[in-house]
Amino acid sequence: MTPADDRDGPPGPPPEAADVFGDRLPEAVRYAELLADVAVRRGLIGPREVPRLWERHLLNCAVVAEVVPERVTVCDVGSGAGLPGIPLALVRPDLRITLLEPLLRRTNFLSEVVELLGLEEQVTVVRGRAEEVMNGFPPVHVVTARAVAPLDRLAGWGVPLLRPYGEMLAIKGDTAEQELRGARAALGKLGVVGSSVLHVGAGVVDPPSTVVRVEVGESPGGVRFAAKRAKAARRGGRAGRRAQ
Template sequence: MSEDRAPAAALPEPPEAAHEVFGDRLGDAVRYAELLADIGVRRGLIGPREVPRLWERHLLNCAVLAEVVPEGVTVCDVGSGAGLPGIPLALVRPDLGITLLEPLLRRTNFLSEVVELLGLEDGVTVLRGRAEEVLPTFTPVHVVTARAVAPLDRLAGWGVPLLRPYGEMLALKGETAEEELKAARGALAKLGVVRGSVLHAGVGVVDPPSTVVRVEVGESPGGVRFAAKRAKAARRGGATRRPRR
């Protein structure tokens, strides 16, 4: 791993909640936190001001998402960035098959290095590209996750077409989650979403609990237009544009 910028502030010790959430993978969670606080800051993947609150605001906030992910399913973390929520989720839930989808090369390089260092290769795949670019050749998943990627209506336009029929998208959101869901209902309906709700994960473990918007799809994720687009691309060999660096 190269070093491009000055190191950030010292990383705090993991809080008691981290022991409860990560269990016997706490050592790996600490190693990941150290990488974010050092290399992650040097490469501009996270801001230096985030280091003192890495545990509460980032790792634990993402790891408790495991509470609402079904057992043994496939997951695509859209716009994974520095691996949030995909990496904490993989540490807590080894039963999942997770794809970290990220378009930027410097981020996918970091993700690949983290996956190897933490020994997550059996359950985690790093894929470089944008959701709309990989769609024609992408194997649909049961669950799409995302955090701090885009407003819900736009995020759903990228994430919902990646779902299998009757799958769900779980988006970590903030205090305005209810309002955002209400504002996006029209766009969600056009994408084949049949139900939307707001959940809270990590109640009694993290303070405040993580707010999750869940959108569930029916038989045609992304709507009829996306189903036709996928079929057409598959017939012509699934050519996609090269991702942006």
């Protein structure tokens, strides 16, 4: 997966990138090159996005690290070309991240990127939809998402993947407050106990990135889903005993 020599690459990283990515800046530059070339040719990134890859994509996603707890597991739902999961992995080597994506051409790209950037011990690529894998998926501390779906629908996919007292961080735009107000009823049914709109990356990206934080209680996904998961676990246990 080598960038074509005759294809214009992305602009060089802005000064802020060195502060954000630290000693992993070379890997971030390599990722930007792959987005500008391979991801464009495969239809994962629009060619008009290339000139603003750093500000609009890499840095905009990387600053979410400000609000992710230390040493937790993360699932990036609908990861696409790896945003925000790959920048987050580069900034935070303490995290263990799963990139969850249903489309084969995207998971192929993600697997290639993970290998090329040397992230195999930190990042796992899983092909599937959240609603399809949630029963057998190990619950995580944090779910991330960017440009996947409206908040009420996104929460229905992401919240059931969380451990008790976990949180979902959704990168949103100017309509974040409006989306949150419109989704409160749906969030309540999913066992959400708190929600807020955060602004991260001040001084790095302008405007700062807007993140909707959704926090769950003891039963992520709601009581109904918790009972369904427990039932599935019991079935799995019985099947295991029969096989012994």
